[in-house]
Amino acid sequence: MKKILIIQSKILHYRKALYNKLSESYQISVLHSGKPSISQNDKYREIIKPSINIGPFFFQRGIRNEIKSEDYDVVIAMFDIRWINNVVLGLIINGPKFIYWGHRYSKRIFINSIRNFLIKKSDGVILYNDSEVPKIKKAGINDGKIFIAENTIDVSNSENLSMKDKSLFLYVGRAQKRKRVDLLLKAFASIKDEIPKNVNIGIVGEGEENLNLKNLALEIGISDRVIFYGKITDDEYLKKIFSWAYAYVSPDAIGLGAQHSFAYGIPVVTAKNGFKGAEFDKLENNKNSILFQSQDELENVLLRLICEPELSQRLGANAFKLYSEKLNMNNMVSGFINAIEN
Known part of the structure; x- marks a missing residue:
């Protein structure tokens, strides 16, 4: 199995289904700075690293050493430029493929230009939906770098209840x-x-x-x-x-x-x-x-x-x-x- 490192600020409860399902195809490790989340039924590995914040910015310690110590095939990092380590990794990482994941454009032109630059330097970006793909292509980014994973949650008992009595x-x-x-x-x-x-x-x-x-x-x-x-x-x-x-x-x-x-x-x-x-x-x-x-x-x-x-x-x-x-x-x-x- 390929070894995948996913970098997040913390593990949100509704993301656990994603990590567990991905673990059926890959060796998934999730590195974050939140509280422990692993339960007996979880299939992914959890790595907790401390983070510090300076004003609006955050930095997670120990990520480069973690990447060096494990032979990861792909690193997937949240696409939030307030987390400085993700910006730096996108520029200097050597070895595993590097992919951003998250929201795309903001209302600030300068921030968007930084994101365009980072996508070009990375191996790809996973977006929440395809609504802004035309804008990304217009910025000169190869569409071979753009991937869509519709943002959602796992509802195990999903059912069409539209015909039920309402109150x-x-x-x-x-x-x-x-x-x-x-x-x-x-x-x-x-x-x-x-x-x-x-x-x-x-x-x-x-x-x-x-x-x-x-x-x-x-x-x-x-x-x-x-x-x-x-x-x-x-x-x-x-x-x-x-x-x-x-x-x-x-x-x-x-x-x-x-x-x-x-x-x-x-x-x-x-x-x-x-x-x-x-x-x-x-x-x-x-x-x-x-x-x-x-x-x-x-x-x-x-x-x-x-x-x-x-x-x-x-x-x-x-x-x-x-x-x-x-x-x-x-x-x-x-x-x-x-x-x-x-």
Whole structure:
């Protein structure tokens, strides 16, 4: 088996499935500076190295020695130029192939020029999606260096739940102010007298914003209609909650929660503008999602989903189809294998 080193800042729980599946084809080692993550069933090797930060920049110690001490075939490093060791490695590494992995362009022209330079110096880049491939090619980068591994999460009990009876508008994820879940509560409060009494809001996850959301629900008179489930790690229980949802609603920032909901045939409702991850590119208005611009529009969206059950069913079926065909974990793994082998 080829030996692969993946360099990350820390191991995120939803990445473990990727590393384990890659371990079926390669000897995978993941080097990071976070807390230990290995469990009995994990197949990858974990290497923890200390990191230091200076202002906005970070540096992981001991990476060059690790690469020298092991005969790695390929090194895959996160494409974040704040992590200085990854920038330096891309310029000086000698021996294994070197590939970047991550988001592509920012809003800063200077930063983008640095990234273009680093891609040219590297052996390749693995992108979260193909939306910016034309820009990369336009920068003079050979398309043979560009690989796509659609960013997603593994949902082992994925199923199309779009036809199930609905009674919930759902948010799943860390409770953060930038997600603007408060906007969902305010919109719901404005229409609560126009919708069935059994329709509620469900919030799954922990975070500093939950207390504020509870206070807001009490203040605007819907505390009896907002269910705070807390953190849920049981996949079957989580699947059951998703089955009740008209839609997954994250009014502003959105990321892998979109793929999570698509895996269960649940459409996404989010704003057209605001903080959006690469996953936003997979949201198609009125096909698998609904995009809105104001609280008034959000209120109308919620009403439509309740009053037109076939709308939620159609959007959800399309969402599940997209996840099944393009956004499942096997496709992401195939993208990595393509980059490693080519």
